[in-house]
Amino acid sequence: MLEGMRSDDRVPGGVPGVDVPDRRGRTGLDRVGLDLTGNPRVRVREVELLSSSWYVLRRTTFDYRHSDGHWSVEERETYDRGNGATVLLYDAERATVLLIRQFRYPVYVNGHPDGYLLETAAGLLDDDDPETAIRREAAEETGYDIGEVRHVFDVYMSPGSITERVHFFAAPYSAADKVSEGGGLAEDGEDIEVVELPFAKALEMIGTGEIADAKTIMLLQWAALSGPFAP
Template structure:
């Protein structure tokens, strides 16, 4: 199967297919010097997602979550991780999905979100593309305690903190999630630029 002038896919083999799909791809890549190189990569595809960092401009606060992330626990022993609200798209538009995730996880009902950009966070082995959002919120938008959906195994603590404190949590190593670091730093730059 030839894809284009620089990549030729020889074989795709599914290694696992449960919540996500793990495949091994054998391919040939044309190097810049014109020669062809045989390569293999394992690719994990667990679907595209969306993430959001809500900001209250009056109180200068943001909403974050704290929950178990098994890979982080297995690697570092951290039982719970601080991160931005996020969820898989599951075939929905990113804007629609992130509004639902905010209500499920954070307990806030928001009608309007602002799309920032889309990024691949680990493109060498993970197919997931993440859509990044922000929005304005206030205490009046709270409709429940949040916490996620128990039938999906979610047990999410909602954290409201200042944007300045979220920045400090990055510096101290308390926030180590890439999507959250990107959102907090992006929003900090935006707020500083508008001051």
């Protein structure tokens, strides 16, 4: 779609994602946010659909009333990839955690040496509730069928531009829970390595930069401060 295409800039056959389905069958993507009323200091004027190739990029124009009472017209671009969930798998008896390693092109192009990040298992919710989604992702990525999960917190990971809210969980694992080799879904292009680490080593790797993924750092620090490995 052309940069800045508005809902009234019709092309023959319609605008994908606006009045005709895009590649994922979505329409009305230019109307999200127009009905927001929760903040009287914000009045949404217009939503432009910039891209819906897979996820959704919008530019929104809104009136904003500042603390001193004056109004200004603001523009923000938001990237909507849906919400997600992540889980820290831990073995308290053996003092280990189960992580995954996978290639992340965005970090590779932004200074990471090889683009391979150590992370907690995670994925988008799609049409599932957070707990169902994280059970699915844990099984696909690590090969473990986890039992009871604990909800830890929910976090907006990059609120300046990305709408995603991530639901954080923790769950114990043991050898008896392993049902497959994991590795992710080949049809989705996933090539995931399962990595078991001593918890103390994982904490050290935050300081050395060997673990540089935000959600993973947050869950490891939670585990050390108030989770399964707290004093």
